[in-house]
Amino acid sequence: MSHQPQQQSSGQPIAFVSAQALRARMHDAVNDPHLRQSFRGAMDFLMAKRAAQFPDQDELDSLRTLSEGIRQYSLSKLPELLEQLEANLTRNGVKVHWAETPDEANAIMLDIARRHSAKLIVKGKSMVSEEIEFNHAMEAAGVGALESDMGEYIVQLAGEKPSHIIMPAIHQTKQQIANLFAEKIPGVDYTDNVDALIRIGRNVLRDKFESADIGLSGVNFAVAETGTLCLVENEGNGRMCTTVPKVHIAITGIEKIVEKLEHVAPLYSILTRSATGQAVSTYFNMISGPRKAGDKDGPEEVHLVLLDNGRSQAYADEQLRKTLQCIRCGACMNHCPVYTRIGGHAYGTTYPGPIGKIVSPHMMGLEQTHLLPTASSLCGACGEVCPVKIPIPELLIRLRGEANSAPHANPAMVGQGAAYDPKISFVWRMWARLYGRPATYRAFSWLATRFRALTPRKQSGWTVARTPLQPAPRRLRDMLKDRR
Amino acid sequence: MSKPLVSTNAGHQARTYPPRPEAVYFYGTCLVDMFVPEAGMDAIALLEREGIRVIFPDNQTCCGQPAFTSGFPEEALQVVASQLDLFPGDYPIVVPSGSCGGMIRWHWEKVIGDDAALKARAASIAARTYEFAEFLLHVVGFDRKDEGPATTVTLHTSCSARREMGTHLVGRELLARLGNVTLAHHDHESECCGFGGTFSLKHPDISTAMVTDKVASLKATGANQLVTADCGCMLNITKRAAKEDLDAGRAKPSLPGEHLATFLLRRTGGKPVGDAQ
Numbered sequence: 030m031s032h033q034p035q036q037q038s039s040g041q042p043i044a045f046v047s048a049q050a051l052r053a054r055m056h057d058a059v060n061d062p063h064l065r066q067s068f069r070g071a072m073d074f075l076m077a078k079r080a081a082q083f084p085d086q087d088e089l090d091s092l093r094t095l096s097e098g099i100r101q102y103s104l105s106k107l108p109e110l111l112e113q114l115e116a117n118l119t120r121n122g123v124k125v126h127w128a129e130t131p132d133e134a135n136a137i138m139l140d141i142a143r144r145h146s147a148k149l150i151v152k153g154k155s156m157v158s159e160e161i162e163f164n165h166a167m168e169a170a171g172v173g174a175l176e177s178d179m180g181e182y183i184v185q186l187a188g189e190k191p192s193h194i195i196m197p198a199i200h201q202t203k204q205q206i207a208n209l210f211a212e213k214i215p216g217v218d219y220t221d222n223v224d225a226l227i228r229i230g231r232n233v234l235r236d237k238f239e240s241a242d243i244g245l246s247g248v249n250f251a252v253a254e255t256g257t258l259c260l261v262e263n264e265g266n267g268r269m270c271t272t273v274p275k276v277h278i279a280i281t282g283i284e285k286i287v288e289k290l291e292h293v294a295p296l297y298s299i300l301t302r303s304a305t306g307q308a309v310s311t312y313f314n315m316i317s318g319p320r321k322a323g324d325k326d327g328p329e330e331v332h333l334v335l336l337d338n339g340r341s342q343a344y345a346d347e348q349l350r351k352t353l354q355c356i357r358c359g360a361c362m363n364h365c366p367v368y369t370r371i372g373g374h375a376y377g378t379t380y381p382g383p384i385g386k387i388v389s390p391h392m393m394g395l396e397q398t399h400l401l402p403t404a405s406s407l408c409g410a411c412g413e414v415c416p417v418k419i420p421i422p423e424l425l426i427r428l429r430g431e432a433n434s435a436p437h438a439n440p441a442m443v444g445q446g447a448a449y450d451p452k453i454s455f456v457w458r459m460w461a462r463l464y465g466r467p468a469t470y471r472a473f474s475w476l477a478t479r480f481r482a483l484t485p486r487k488q489s490g491w492t493v494a495r496t497p498l499q500p501a502p503r504r505l506r507d508m509l510k511d512r513r
Numbered sequence: 514m515s516k517p518l519v520s521t522n523a524g525h526q527a528r529t530y531p532p533r534p535e536a537v538y539f540y541g542t543c544l545v546d547m548f549v550p551e552a553g554m555d556a557i558a559l560l561e562r563e564g565i566r567v568i569f570p571d572n573q574t575c576c577g578q579p580a581f582t583s584g585f586p587e588e589a590l591q592v593v594a595s596q597l598d599l600f601p602g603d604y605p606i607v608v609p610s611g612s613c614g615g616m617i618r619w620h621w622e623k624v625i626g627d628d629a630a631l632k633a634r635a636a637s638i639a640a641r642t643y644e645f646a647e648f649l650l651h652v653v654g655f656d657r658k659d660e661g662p663a664t665t666v667t668l669h670t671s672c673s674a675r676r677e678m679g680t681h682l683v684g685r686e687l688l689a690r691l692g693n694v695t696l697a698h699h700d701h702e703s704e705c706c707g708f709g710g711t712f713s714l715k716h717p718d719i720s721t722a723m724v725t726d727k728v729a730s731l732k733a734t735g736a737n738q739l740v741t742a743d744c745g746c747m748l749n750i751t752k753r754a755a756k757e758d759l760d761a762g763r764a765k766p767s768l769p770g771e772h773l774a775t776f777l778l779r780r781t782g783g784k785p786v787g788d789a790q
Binding site: 055056059060065366367370371402403404405406407408409410412413426427428429430431432433434454457458460461462464465466467470471474477478489490491493494495496497498499500501503504505506507508509512 | 541543545546547548549550551553554557569571572573574575577579580581582583584585586587588589591592594595672673675676677703704705707708709710712713714715716717718719720721722723724725748749752753755756759786
């Protein structure tokens with residue numbers, strides 16, 4: 030690749046989260062009845078919307094296979110495609126920047142802001158900008174960054190992070206938003222009428238689009254052969270951010286690339302249907318460069334920042350590379366029984382849910398993310414609905430192994446061995462001896478059933494909410510012998 | 514059918530089933546062997562009643578799944594390697610559990626890695642491994658007269674049966690063949706019960722939330738009992754319900770459950786081993 034991964038840094042920590050702190054968060058979240066109820070309702074709604082978009086299982090299967098193929102093909106040529114993209118964007122008049130770390134990405138964008146003496150950057154929805162803590166970095170440097178996606182705007186106003194990658198404020202009720210608006214927006218009285226709330230938000234934002242010096246957006250698909258940035262959105266704020274201010278900066282991860290324009294159509298179709306259950310989104314923007322002579326609108330300057338932040342670590346391993354197939358639809362979290370129970374904030378990562386569990390370790394290192402892959406029953410709902418067939422359960426198992434194993438040289442991941450515990454490894458070695466030797470197993474199982482009365486009544490996490498397990502009086506093999 | 518929350522099995526092609534064989538290997542699983550042997554006995558009784566000889570390889574221990582899913586592939590391999598010689602004939606292998614069946618069918622080859630000879634043996638085993646209910650429906654063609662009184666039951670299908678073995682509709686079809694049994698579907702039927710092996714020990718909070726919701730959904734059907742073809746899920750669900758009964762001072766189980774094999778045997782004139790006591 031044109032840019033090598035930074036081997037030692039695991040990226041800029043969002044805020045270091047220890048496994049213990051993460052456990053505490055998950056505990057609090059799962060015991061919050063309001064949160065449980067609101068996520069259950071929201072996820073049920075989204076699951077039903079998605080299902081309604083795919084009445085024909087065969088069509089879904091073939092579209093998933095096609096989409097998986099496009100993503101795997103794109104990744105198989107990633108270095109070449111990135112160079113092709115850069116060349117074509119440059120030809121189109123777009124300035125391309127490469128950033129290995131969040132700090133580098135923020136420095137590049139701050140530099141652009143300073144060159145234009147920018148006071149305000151208005152933002153379309155971008156999870157990569159969340160990943161690099163863009164708003165914080167700009168504010169620390171005295172540049173305002175304002176979210177214009179309604180959900181992101183709410184989250185920013187509340188001083189929170191998104192709890193879902195496509196519905197950032199899904200954890201907030203309309204009453205909470207009403208209170209927030211009345212408290213934070215001057216001259217606004219309490220109303221929990223949803224239309225009125227959206228009107229209030231839009232009015233605030235409308236003025237800002239006019240006064241902003243720079244518009245920032247994410248990218249859903251970057252087309253290498255044409256040098257086109259595609260942006261999927263519903264509110265029109267993305268189009269405002271990318272056309273009204275004089276400067277447009279797009280930021281995306283290096284994996285969001287496809288070779289040909291024709292690769293976009295199937296991915297776009299399966300993206301909106303999987304994400305929000307829409308046949309198409311309200312807006313679909315294709316950005317191929319700055320305003321040309323004679324154009325009535327458009328920015329005078331367009332930049333693209335391509336961010337690595339751990340992605341080339343995933344890219345370097347054949348199995349882990351599948352993580353990068355993701356098109357960020359959020360269907361995995363909508364269908365996840367764990368996400369439904371704890372919500373997005375409990376994960377302590379920019380990307381929550383199943384995709385967050387497999388992508389965050391590359392961005393943040395396993396030291397602070399090793400607990401995430403264990404917080405799954407491996408039910409497989411995520412992999413089943415993934416539009417690009419990422420085998421999420423298989424990757425969770427791989428990450429468990431990377432974290433559990435004794436630290437070794439040349440690991441595939443930063444933080445390999447972070448959860449290594451010699452005692453636990455010993456227990457599994459003993460387990461393997463017991464079950465790997467039939468005679469030993471027969472002796473053990475005979476003892477366990479004959480002396481079943483000695484089974485402990487407290488059984489770790491099991492008896493927190495269940496009556497204890499006790500072996501049967503006789504094993505299946507004994508009962509079979511008795512019978513014969 | 515409670516659409517749309519019943520997921521379809523998108524991942525796997527429809528399986529082609531062999532004709533009814535003269536004999537089968539029965540892989541009981543460690544959970545059934547030590548904790549729910551009656552489920553194994555009743556499954557064997559159902560097969561034998563259909564004239565199929567059942568071979569129980571004595572060296573069977575465990576499919577290796579606990580180590581595999583916990584991220585200890587070498588330990589899983591040790592156990593898998595000890596099981597590869599159990600099935601020398603070309604008879605089908607019947608497993609009374611979707612999750613152990615899924616492990617054998619899809620993951621043994623992965624655990625083995627690059628050893629071509631071992632891989633070939635694992636592949637031969639995988640190709641003839643069937644989940645018990647799947648085998649009973651599609652290979653045996655189970656169609657016995659329901660001799661029991663009218664009753665309503667609810668069914669939980671394990672995630673592995675649903676998404677790995679692709680047998681999510683098998684339980685329904687078997688129950689539909691019993692004339693006096695009404696199946697009451699529960700809400701969020703395709704959702705996990707929260708067991709997940711070591712997940713239930715490592716994340717008891719989240720696991721408890723999941724199983725508590727599952728128990729509530731199953732009870733809300735008003736069914737007389739639960740049936741399921743997976744003993745892991747069954748123990749998780751019924752032991753949670755038992756704890757709720759204990760805490761509420763209820764003497765009668767509010768959600769009794771049993772393996773589908775036991776239920777089918779009793780309904781069709783057989784005598785489950787557990788009933789004798």
